[in-house]
Amino acid sequence: MKTWWKESVVYQIYPISFKDADGDGKGDLRGILSKLDYLKELGVDVIWICPIYKSPNYDNGYDISDYYAIMDEFGTMEDFDELLSQAHHRGLKIMMDLVLNHTSDEHPWFTEARSSKESPKRDYYIWQEAKDGHLPNNWESYFSGSVWKYNKQTGDYYMHLYSEHQPDLNWENEEMVKELHRMVQWWLKKGVDGFRFDAIAHIVKAEGLPDGENPEHLPYVQAYHLFSNLDKVHVLLRKLNEDVLDEYDIMTVGETSGLGPERALDYVGNERNELNMVFQFEHMYLDAGSPGTGKWDIRTWTLVELKKIMSRWQTVLHDRGWNANYLSNHDQPRPVSRFGNDKRYREESAKMLATFIHTLEGTPYIYQGEEIGMTNIRYGSIDSYRDVETLNYYEQQRKAGVAETKIMDAIEKKSRDNARTPMQWNHEVHGGFTDGEPWIGVNPNCSTINVEAARQDPDSIYHYYRKLISLRKQHEVIVYGEYKLLLPLDPEMYVYTRTLENDCLLVILNFFDRSPVFEWPEGLPRQAELLISNYQPVDGEDLRKLELRPYEARVYRISLTPH
Missing domain, CATH: 3.90.400.10 (Oligo-1,6-glucosidase; Domain 2)
Incomplete structure (x- = not known):
């Protein structure tokens, strides 16, 4: 079934780091308002705004003390109303980030x-x-x-599954649930266009709260199955839809770690009436060690593993549910530093990764700065970090006697602050983010990596994103075409087709800095239109055997109609 949220491209804003309009060093609603034309120019359809509710900010807004008020640092409800109105005036929709698993301890x-x-x-x-x-x-x-x-x-x-300042709500209490339903409806009556439900998989805990298995080497997974994706979560989500959400034409996405596509269908199956899509995390664990050691134990990921994970989600959900496709967000490192090459091939690999996310079946999500190829930060000192998870990890490892260099190496690769450095608008002081002192240090490479420079360069990552988004609006096959993986065991090339009736896309992605040779598939016509590539085409090249350049991406459109 065709719907607007399947055809949309979503842009995620982390407000405190997006744009500061009042000079206090923290991003705010009027800063977002000032950049609506930029987002419209980029071509996105939906703006997902991380929490802006009143909060003491122990976890950057994910600890809500008043669901009906705006955080002082971000502005006022009048500012929000103007932002919503101006976004709608430009044809942009607003998706709120809503935390229903816990509140602030100051609520x-x-x-x-x-x-x-x-x-x-x-x-x-x-x-x-x-x-x-x-x-x-x-x-x-x-x-x-x-x-x-x-x-x-x-x-x-x-x-508190998260910080001690984030006590978990008891979803067994019917009056509390009614209070949350009333609050959700209040925002919908205001005119918001959807919700991203944070930590929604955790709202139900196992009856009796029994001990987890707790083997010493698996601290992160010892009790996961006792507070994640339990059956009653689905009952509560269907009730939320029946009582509130079904009255509105909105978009919903849930944060649901710890499941594969088969179990995801319990949330997003066409007949479930729960969520439009969920964020899966399997590909986010690719570069982590064993599940018990967590994200800080870093290992080398392989392309074959990535293909296996993404292909399962693409094929299992086809015609039965819908995917949310992403490589970064406010909790993850920058994708060009993680899955690409943020030095010699920063532009090429950023464009290749963008091609990947925007040509899969599902709704693509862009995290702020991704469209200009922003990179991870290397502060060098723990004193420059602000993320509570990072700081707790540092203290824990220091107490355990781990060497400072080893701790900092993990932090520089995986800290959530990699995604939270301020948006780089221009080459000026603090990257044009603020006239004051930024709440967290700006990446020094803002002198060359910034929006102003990217908009002026027709071959920039930014303009490549604009073209990808435009192509999605022109060709239904990019939205609704069925995915089929080719070359599943190739260690360097990720190749797949998307097919809708007689319209076919061939997507060829070189994930590394070597030059593998791609042989055109037997039975696929070579009368092909090159829709987009991150390199200039080679004159007179033979499509039968393509020698790919480092991090090269090509998308061909092929007609399957017999001539």
């Missing part, structure tokens, strides 16, 4: 809940007594340490 609900065991809001959260002098169970937080925090006022513990 009035929690302030009241922690004050007394008799509080009316007590059961809005998850509380447990100590067991034989020990913590209620052995679950580990995503930000290291136990998920349990002692509350002096009531002498027991509350659960």
Whole structure:
């Protein structure tokens, strides 16, 4: 079934790092407002804005203290209303980032809940007594340490899967769920066009909150199955749709780590009435060691592994659900530094990776700065980092006696702050992000990698993204064509076709800096139109055998109609 959100391209904004309009060193709503014309020029359809609700900001807005107010640093509700109006005026839609698994510990609900065991809001959260002098169970937080925090006022513990400042909500409490439903409807009546539901897979915990297996070498996965993707999550999502979402023509995407495409269909299957699409994380774990050692234990990824993961998602969900395709976001390193070559072949590899994401079946997501090839940061000192997960990891490793150089090497490759350095608008001081002192250091390479320079260069990564987005709007096969993988075991080339009736795309991607030879597939016509490439075509080349250049990308359009 054809829908607007399948045909859209989404641009993700991390507000604190996008554009500062008032000079306090932090991005804000009026900064976003000032760049709407830029986003319209780029060609995107939907702007996903990370949390802008009132928050003490222990986890950059993912700790909400008031769902109905705007964070002071970002502006006012009037600013938001103007942003929404001006975006709609330009034909741009706004998707909010909504956290329903937890609130801030400064939310009035929690302030009241922690004050007394008799509080009316007590059961809005998850509380447990100590067991034989020990913590209620052995679950580990995503930000290291136990998920349990002692509350002096009531002498027991509350659960926090993330920071101790982010207590988990109790979705077994019907009145709390009704409060959330009313809040979601309030934003929809305001006119927002959809939601990205943060950590939605975790809103249900196993009955009785039993211990995980907890083998010492697997701290990250010991209890994962006890608080992720449980059956009742689906019941609650269908109820949210029936009570609220079904009244509106909106876009929904869920953050659901820890599942493959078969289980993803429980969320996004055409008949499920739960979510339009989910973010899968399998390809984000490619360069991590064993599941238990987490993302900081870095290993070399292989293209064959990437092809296997992406192809499963493409084929299992075809005609049954829908994919959300991405290589970066506010929690992940920059893709050109991770999957490409951010030095000699920065432009070529950034364009190749963009071709990949925009020619798969599913909705493509662009993270701010990706369209100009922004890279990871190397601060050199832990003092320059701001991310709570990074800082906790550093302290944990130092206490364990790990060498400083080893810790910093992992941080420079995987810290979430790689994605959170300010947007690079021009070559001026602080990259044109702010007139003040930025909340986190700007990447020094803003002197050459910036929007202003990219817009002036017709061969830039930026203009390549514009062409990719334009092609998607021109050719239905790019949106709806069926994916078929070719050369599954080739270690250097990722090649696939997309086919819609007699319209066919052949996508050829060289993922490395070598020069493999691509042999044109038997049975596929060689009367082909080159739709886009990140290199200039070679005059008179023989399509039967193409010697690919480093990180080369080519997309051919082929008619399958017999002549």
